[in-house]
Amino acid sequence: MMELTRKGEYAIRGIVYLAGRPLDKVCLLSDIAAAVDVPPTFLAKIFQQFSKIGLVKSFRGTGGGFMLGRPPEKITLLEVVEAVEGPIVPNRCVAKIPDCERSNSCNVHPVWKRVQDEVRGALEAVTLKELVSEE
Amino acid sequence: MMELTRKGEYAIRGIVYLAGRPLDKVCLLSDIAAAVDVPPTFLAKIFQQFSKIGLVKSFRGTGGGFMLGRPPEKITLLEVVEAVEGPIVPNRCVAKIPDCERSNSCNVHPVWKRVQDEVRGALEAVTLKELVSEE
DNA sequence: ATAAAAAAGGATATAAACTGTCTTTTTAGG
DNA sequence: CCTAAAAAGACAGTTTATATCCTTTTTTAT
Ligand code: SF4
Ligand code: SF4
Numbered sequence: 001m002m003e004l005t006r007k008g009e010y011a012i013r014g015i016v017y018l019a020g021r022p023l024d025k026v027c028l029l030s031d032i033a034a035a036v037d038v039p040p041t042f043l044a045k046i047f048q049q050f051s052k053i054g055l056v057k058s059f060r061g062t063g064g065g066f067m068l069g070r071p072p073e074k075i076t077l078l079e080v081v082e083a084v085e086g087p088i089v090p091n092r093c094v095a096k097i098p099d100c101e102r103s104n105s106c107n108v109h110p111v112w113k114r115v116q117d118e119v120r121g122a123l124e125a126v127t128l129k130e131l132v133s134e135e
Numbered sequence: 136m137m138e139l140t141r142k143g144e145y146a147i148r149g150i151v152y153l154a155g156r157p158l159d160k161v162c163l164l165s166d167i168a169a170a171v172d173v174p175p176t177f178l179a180k181i182f183q184q185f186s187k188i189g190l191v192k193s194f195r196g197t198g199g200g201f202m203l204g205r206p207p208e209k210i211t212l213l214e215v216v217e218a219v220e221g222p223i224v225p226n227r228c229v230a231k232i233p234d235c236e237r238s239n240s241c242n243v244h245p246v247w248k249r250v251q252d253e254v255r256g257a258l259e260a261v262t263l264k265e266l267v268s269e270e
Numbered sequence: 271a272t273a274a275a276a277a278a279g280g281a282t283a284t285a286a287a288c289t290g291t292c293t294t295t296t297t298a299g300g
Numbered sequence: 301c302c303t304a305a306a307a308a309g310a311c312a313g314t315t316t317a318t319a320t321c322c323t324t325t326t327t328t329a330t
Binding site for chain 1: 136137138139140143144147151212216217220221222223224225226227240242243246247249250253254257258261265266267268
């Protein structure tokens with residue numbers, strides 16, 4: 001239960017790698033994919049999603065590639081995960097559009113709300129800066 | 136991401152309902168299913184899993200049915216969820232048999248460990264006793 | 271202009287997981 | 301023996317996950 005998908009895992013690996021590269025240079029998708037051991041075509045889809053919400057900037061054509069959209073300390077793990085996995089929703093009664101008519105009287109509901117808050121909090125507390133391996 | 140399945144949701148509803156019934160009487164599966172609005176055949180599978188690990192006691196034949204295996208205050212939500220969904224594993228590097236060769240040097244790994252602990256903690260802190268609607 | 275590089279977008283394919291149903295078997299009571 | 305009820309196993313439809321392939325668009329270099 002509650003398992004991150006490959007897509008989410010790949011997304012993190014990819015953007016963390018990018019955050020560890022010189023921030024003023026573009027990075028080839030194929031290089032990132034090779035470095036973090038992810039199928040390039042799959043990673044392409046992921047970075048397209050990143051690009052749409054500005055997490056990364058993309059440049060097409062010769063000399064193109066990807067750059068981080070913001071400084072690493074301004075990007076949280078929560079953003080990265082939600083970019084590709086959607087919102088953190090441990091049960092559908094805590095989704096934005098809740099889907100359970102029992103939620104008013106249900107004693108379990110607040111537990112899921114709590115779980116949601118804690119997970120979001122844990123992921124939001126971590127930025128890409130802290131995730132790049134410093135040595 | 137991290138969504139409880141129907142099975143998990145049904146499991147909770149079912150056993151919470153059972154915990155709210157007279158504890159010394161057996162309860163028909165069909166009655167539970169009707170009360171919590173779950174497909175009876177599906178709930179049957181769930182209660183079979185409960186029965187195997189002693190969360191509920193089952194009685195076959197005429198006059199049979201289900202009873203709670205332990206007092207409601209001795210059954211945590213975590214047990215119920217893990218009984219049907221398996222262990223809480225937000226990423227496969229925090230599973231019992233970890234499945235990532237990077238986990239030694241990975242900075243993301245401890246985050247998932249933390250998430251796992253917090254979710255488990257939140258679910259373990261709640262027992263069936265607190266979940267039955269008292270009125 | 272043209273050719274090449276690189277990302278964007280779309281269609282497709284396979285496998286796995288989820289959500290159930292159906293049938294048969296076992297157990298217990300009357 | 302007959303009936304009630306759970307256990308067990310097989311099966312099927314749907315959805316999600318995990319990719320891959322191909323074409324298009326954009327940009328740069330020659
Ligand atoms: S936990 Fe309660 S409110 Fe949430 S889906 Fe289940 S029944 Fe509905
Ligand atoms: S978070 Fe790190 S250790 Fe965990 S699966 Fe991803 S790379 Fe491996």
